[in-house]
Amino acid sequence: MWRRATIQSSFSSLINSSSLFKQPINIISHTFTSTPIPFHPQETDGISPKHISRFITFVLGGPGSGKGTQCAKIVETFGFKHLSAGDLLRREIVSDTKYGSMILTTIKEGRIVPSEVTVKLILREIQSSDNLKFLIDGFPRSEENRIAFEQIIGAEPNIVLFFDCPEEEMVKRVLSRNQGRVDDNIDTIKKRLKVFEALNRPVIDHYAKKGKVHKINAVGTVDQIFEQVRPVFAAFEHDTDLKAV
Numbered sequence: 001m002w003r004r005a006t007i008q009s010s011f012s013s014l015i016n017s018s019s020l021f022k023q024p025i026n027i028i029s030h031t032f033t034s035t036p037i038p039f040h041p042q043e044t045d046g047i048s049p050k051h052i053s054r055f056i057t058f059v060l061g062g063p064g065s066g067k068g069t070q071c072a073k074i075v076e077t078f079g080f081k082h083l084s085a086g087d088l089l090r091r092e093i094v095s096d097t098k099y100g101s102m103i104l105t106t107i108k109e110g111r112i113v114p115s116e117v118t119v120k121l122i123l124r125e126i127q128s129s130d131n132l133k134f135l136i137d138g139f140p141r142s143e144e145n146r147i148a149f150e151q152i153i154g155a156e157p158n159i160v161l162f163f164d165c166p167e168e169e170m171v172k173r174v175l176s177r178n179q180g181r182v183d184d185n186i187d188t189i190k191k192r193l194k195v196f197e198a199l200n201r202p203v204i205d206h207y208a209k210k211g212k213v214h215k216i217n218a219v220g221t222v223d224q225i226f227e228q229v230r231p232v233f234a235a236f237e238h239d240t241d242l243k244a245v
Contacts, residue, residue: 054126055133055236056155058140060204061163062196063189064170064177065218066225070163071135073226078233081131085139088121089113115140115148123153142199146206159232160207163225165218167193 057080061067071082092100093107099117106113118139126134136157140146150156167190174189207213214232218225 053132056157057133057135058157058160058207059135059137059163060160060200061218062165062167062170062193062200064173065163065165066173066222067137067161067163067218069222070161070216070226070229071137073222074135074229074233077226077230078133079131080133080135080233081125081129082135082137083122083125084137085118085122085141088125089118092121115145116152118145119149119152122149140203141196143202143206146203156210157207157212159236160204160213161216161229161232162204162213163216163218169219 059067059071068084071080071084074080075082089103093104094100099121103113103117122136122139140149170193171186171189175186204213216225216228
Protein backbone atom coordinates (compact mmCIF):
# COMPACT_ATOMS: atom_id res chain seq x y z
CA MET A 1 0.00 0.00 0.00
CA TRP A 2 1.30 3.45 -0.77
CA ARG A 3 2.19 5.77 2.05
CA ARG A 4 -0.12 8.74 2.01
CA ALA A 5 1.27 12.10 1.18
CA THR A 6 -0.18 15.51 1.77
CA ILE A 7 0.72 18.43 -0.43
CA GLN A 8 0.57 21.97 0.81
CA SER A 9 -2.43 23.84 -0.53
CA SER A 10 -2.16 27.47 -1.53
CA PHE A 11 -5.56 28.67 -2.62
CA SER A 12 -4.62 32.38 -2.61
CA SER A 13 -7.62 34.51 -3.45
CA LEU A 14 -9.87 31.49 -4.07
CA ILE A 15 -10.00 30.66 -0.37
CA ASN A 16 -11.98 33.76 0.45
CA SER A 17 -14.43 33.50 -2.44
CA SER A 18 -16.48 30.42 -1.57
CA SER A 19 -16.90 27.96 1.27
CA LEU A 20 -16.43 25.15 -1.25
CA PHE A 21 -12.77 26.15 -1.51
CA LYS A 22 -12.02 26.29 2.20
CA GLN A 23 -10.82 22.73 2.72
CA PRO A 24 -7.26 21.76 1.85
CA ILE A 25 -6.98 19.15 -0.86
CA ASN A 26 -4.39 16.42 -0.50
CA ILE A 27 -3.22 14.32 -3.41
CA ILE A 28 -1.39 11.00 -3.17
CA SER A 29 2.20 11.74 -4.06
CA HIS A 30 3.74 10.14 -7.13
CA THR A 31 7.01 9.95 -5.23
CA PHE A 32 5.51 8.22 -2.18
CA THR A 33 6.87 10.74 0.29
CA SER A 34 4.92 12.51 3.01
CA THR A 35 4.64 16.24 3.51
CA PRO A 36 2.39 17.58 6.27
CA ILE A 37 -0.24 20.20 5.43
CA PRO A 38 -0.15 23.25 7.69
CA PHE A 39 -3.69 23.86 8.96
CA HIS A 40 -4.86 27.47 9.20
CA PRO A 41 -8.22 27.70 11.05
CA GLN A 42 -9.02 31.08 9.54
CA GLU A 43 -9.07 29.48 6.08
CA THR A 44 -11.89 27.12 7.04
CA ASP A 45 -13.98 29.38 9.29
CA GLY A 46 -12.84 27.39 12.32
CA ILE A 47 -14.17 24.09 10.95
CA SER A 48 -11.60 21.30 11.03
CA PRO A 49 -11.25 19.91 7.52
CA LYS A 50 -11.17 16.23 6.58
CA HIS A 51 -7.74 15.24 5.31
CA ILE A 52 -8.53 13.30 2.18
CA SER A 53 -6.15 11.71 -0.29
CA ARG A 54 -7.34 12.13 -3.86
CA PHE A 55 -6.00 10.46 -6.97
CA ILE A 56 -5.85 12.88 -9.90
CA THR A 57 -5.39 11.85 -13.54
CA PHE A 58 -5.01 14.33 -16.39
CA VAL A 59 -6.42 12.93 -19.65
CA LEU A 60 -4.89 14.59 -22.70
CA GLY A 61 -5.21 14.09 -26.43
CA GLY A 62 -6.26 16.02 -29.51
CA PRO A 63 -9.84 16.37 -30.76
CA GLY A 64 -10.92 12.98 -32.06
CA SER A 65 -8.26 11.07 -30.11
CA GLY A 66 -11.00 9.14 -28.29
CA LYS A 67 -10.15 10.27 -24.78
CA GLY A 68 -13.79 10.93 -23.87
CA THR A 69 -14.79 7.42 -24.89
CA GLN A 70 -11.95 5.94 -22.87
CA CYS A 71 -12.85 8.08 -19.86
CA ALA A 72 -16.29 6.47 -19.90
CA LYS A 73 -14.65 3.04 -19.85
CA ILE A 74 -12.37 4.04 -16.96
CA VAL A 75 -15.35 5.35 -14.99
CA GLU A 76 -17.28 2.13 -15.59
CA THR A 77 -14.36 -0.16 -14.75
CA PHE A 78 -12.51 1.65 -11.97
CA GLY A 79 -15.08 4.02 -10.48
CA PHE A 80 -13.41 7.34 -11.24
CA LYS A 81 -15.35 10.59 -11.47
CA HIS A 82 -15.02 12.18 -14.91
CA LEU A 83 -14.56 15.95 -15.04
CA SER A 84 -14.55 17.54 -18.49
CA ALA A 85 -13.25 21.11 -18.41
CA GLY A 86 -15.39 22.01 -21.43
CA ASP A 87 -18.52 20.51 -19.90
CA LEU A 88 -17.94 22.38 -16.63
CA LEU A 89 -17.65 25.69 -18.48
CA ARG A 90 -20.79 25.01 -20.54
CA ARG A 91 -22.72 23.97 -17.45
CA GLU A 92 -21.67 27.12 -15.65
CA ILE A 93 -22.91 29.24 -18.56
CA VAL A 94 -26.30 27.52 -18.53
CA SER A 95 -26.60 27.93 -14.74
CA ASP A 96 -26.51 31.73 -15.22
CA THR A 97 -24.16 32.33 -12.28
CA LYS A 98 -21.71 35.19 -11.87
CA TYR A 99 -19.00 33.04 -13.41
CA GLY A 100 -21.35 31.78 -16.11
CA SER A 101 -22.07 35.30 -17.31
CA MET A 102 -18.37 36.15 -17.33
CA ILE A 103 -17.48 32.95 -19.22
CA LEU A 104 -20.17 33.60 -21.84
CA THR A 105 -19.04 37.18 -22.34
CA THR A 106 -15.41 36.08 -22.62
CA ILE A 107 -16.23 33.47 -25.27
CA LYS A 108 -18.46 35.86 -27.24
CA GLU A 109 -15.61 38.38 -27.33
CA GLY A 110 -13.27 35.73 -28.70
CA ARG A 111 -11.07 35.71 -25.62
CA ILE A 112 -9.79 32.73 -23.65
CA VAL A 113 -11.46 31.92 -20.34
CA PRO A 114 -8.92 32.65 -17.57
CA SER A 115 -7.20 29.53 -16.26
CA GLU A 116 -8.10 30.48 -12.68
CA VAL A 117 -11.81 30.25 -13.51
CA THR A 118 -11.53 26.79 -15.06
CA VAL A 119 -9.36 25.52 -12.20
CA LYS A 120 -11.82 26.93 -9.70
CA LEU A 121 -14.69 25.03 -11.34
CA ILE A 122 -12.62 21.83 -11.29
CA LEU A 123 -11.70 22.38 -7.66
CA ARG A 124 -15.33 22.95 -6.71
CA GLU A 125 -16.27 19.60 -8.25
CA ILE A 126 -13.43 17.81 -6.47
CA GLN A 127 -14.21 19.36 -3.09
CA SER A 128 -17.93 18.63 -3.31
CA SER A 129 -17.60 15.02 -4.48
CA ASP A 130 -17.59 11.91 -2.31
CA ASN A 131 -15.40 10.24 -4.91
CA LEU A 132 -11.64 10.27 -4.34
CA LYS A 133 -10.51 9.40 -7.86
CA PHE A 134 -10.79 11.93 -10.68
CA LEU A 135 -10.23 12.06 -14.42
CA ILE A 136 -9.68 15.63 -15.56
CA ASP A 137 -10.41 15.54 -19.28
CA GLY A 138 -9.06 18.16 -21.67
CA PHE A 139 -7.21 20.21 -19.08
CA PRO A 140 -4.57 21.58 -18.84
CA ARG A 141 -4.48 22.69 -22.46
CA SER A 142 -1.35 24.81 -22.07
CA GLU A 143 1.58 25.52 -19.79
CA GLU A 144 -0.32 28.52 -18.44
CA ASN A 145 -3.21 26.19 -17.53
CA ARG A 146 -0.81 23.73 -15.92
CA ILE A 147 0.90 26.35 -13.79
CA ALA A 148 -2.45 27.77 -12.66
CA PHE A 149 -3.67 24.29 -11.66
CA GLU A 150 -0.55 23.51 -9.65
CA GLN A 151 -0.52 26.89 -7.94
CA ILE A 152 -4.21 26.87 -7.02
CA ILE A 153 -4.54 23.18 -6.13
CA GLY A 154 -1.08 23.08 -4.58
CA ALA A 155 -0.15 19.76 -6.18
CA GLU A 156 0.51 17.92 -9.42
CA PRO A 157 -1.54 15.10 -10.95
CA ASN A 158 -0.62 11.57 -10.00
CA ILE A 159 -0.51 10.41 -13.61
CA VAL A 160 -1.14 11.77 -17.09
CA LEU A 161 -2.82 9.70 -19.82
CA PHE A 162 -1.87 10.89 -23.30
CA PHE A 163 -3.89 9.46 -26.18
CA ASP A 164 -1.51 9.63 -29.13
CA CYS A 165 -3.37 9.57 -32.44
CA PRO A 166 -2.24 10.46 -35.99
CA GLU A 167 -3.68 13.65 -37.43
CA GLU A 168 -5.43 11.92 -40.33
CA GLU A 169 -7.20 9.55 -37.94
CA MET A 170 -8.37 12.39 -35.69
CA VAL A 171 -9.65 14.37 -38.69
CA LYS A 172 -11.56 11.32 -39.94
CA ARG A 173 -13.12 10.69 -36.52
CA VAL A 174 -14.18 14.28 -35.97
CA LEU A 175 -15.73 14.50 -39.43
CA SER A 176 -17.63 11.25 -38.90
CA ARG A 177 -19.14 12.13 -35.55
CA ASN A 178 -22.46 13.86 -35.91
CA GLN A 179 -22.44 16.31 -33.04
CA GLY A 180 -23.82 19.31 -34.85
CA ARG A 181 -20.64 21.35 -34.47
CA VAL A 182 -20.31 24.07 -37.07
CA ASP A 183 -16.51 23.96 -36.81
CA ASP A 184 -16.24 20.28 -37.77
CA ASN A 185 -14.80 20.73 -41.26
CA ILE A 186 -11.34 19.75 -42.48
CA ASP A 187 -9.74 23.20 -42.37
CA THR A 188 -10.98 24.13 -38.92
CA ILE A 189 -10.20 20.67 -37.52
CA LYS A 190 -6.62 20.89 -38.77
CA LYS A 191 -6.30 24.33 -37.23
CA ARG A 192 -7.57 22.97 -33.90
CA LEU A 193 -5.04 20.14 -34.11
CA LYS A 194 -2.20 22.58 -34.76
CA VAL A 195 -3.27 24.66 -31.76
CA PHE A 196 -3.44 21.53 -29.63
CA GLU A 197 0.04 20.45 -30.68
CA ALA A 198 1.55 23.87 -30.05
CA LEU A 199 -0.07 24.41 -26.65
CA ASN A 200 -0.46 20.91 -25.23
CA ARG A 201 2.87 19.35 -26.23
CA PRO A 202 4.88 21.37 -23.67
CA VAL A 203 2.51 20.11 -20.93
CA ILE A 204 3.01 16.50 -22.01
CA ASP A 205 6.77 16.98 -22.23
CA HIS A 206 6.84 18.56 -18.76
CA TYR A 207 5.15 15.60 -17.09
CA ALA A 208 7.03 13.07 -19.24
CA LYS A 209 10.27 14.35 -17.70
CA LYS A 210 8.75 13.59 -14.30
CA GLY A 211 7.83 10.04 -15.35
CA LYS A 212 4.10 10.66 -15.05
CA VAL A 213 2.97 10.25 -18.66
CA HIS A 214 1.40 7.01 -19.87
CA LYS A 215 1.29 7.19 -23.67
CA ILE A 216 -1.60 5.29 -25.24
CA ASN A 217 -1.70 4.32 -28.91
CA ALA A 218 -5.15 5.66 -29.75
CA VAL A 219 -5.57 3.73 -33.01
CA GLY A 220 -7.77 0.65 -32.93
CA THR A 221 -11.15 -0.36 -31.59
CA VAL A 222 -12.44 1.05 -28.30
CA ASP A 223 -11.72 -2.26 -26.57
CA GLN A 224 -8.25 -2.61 -28.08
CA ILE A 225 -7.29 0.85 -26.86
CA PHE A 226 -8.77 0.20 -23.42
CA GLU A 227 -6.59 -2.89 -23.07
CA GLN A 228 -3.64 -0.46 -23.00
CA VAL A 229 -5.40 1.76 -20.47
CA ARG A 230 -6.56 -0.99 -18.11
CA PRO A 231 -3.12 -2.02 -16.77
CA VAL A 232 -2.28 1.57 -15.83
CA PHE A 233 -5.19 1.82 -13.42
CA ALA A 234 -5.20 -1.84 -12.41
CA ALA A 235 -1.74 -1.36 -10.89
CA PHE A 236 -2.90 1.60 -8.84
CA GLU A 237 -6.09 -0.16 -7.76
CA HIS A 238 -4.11 -3.08 -6.37
CA ASP A 239 -1.58 -0.94 -4.53
CA THR A 240 -3.60 2.05 -3.38
CA ASP A 241 -6.04 2.66 -0.54
CA LEU A 242 -7.97 5.84 -1.31
CA LYS A 243 -10.09 6.03 1.83
CA ALA A 244 -10.27 9.23 3.89
CA VAL A 245 -7.71 9.48 6.67
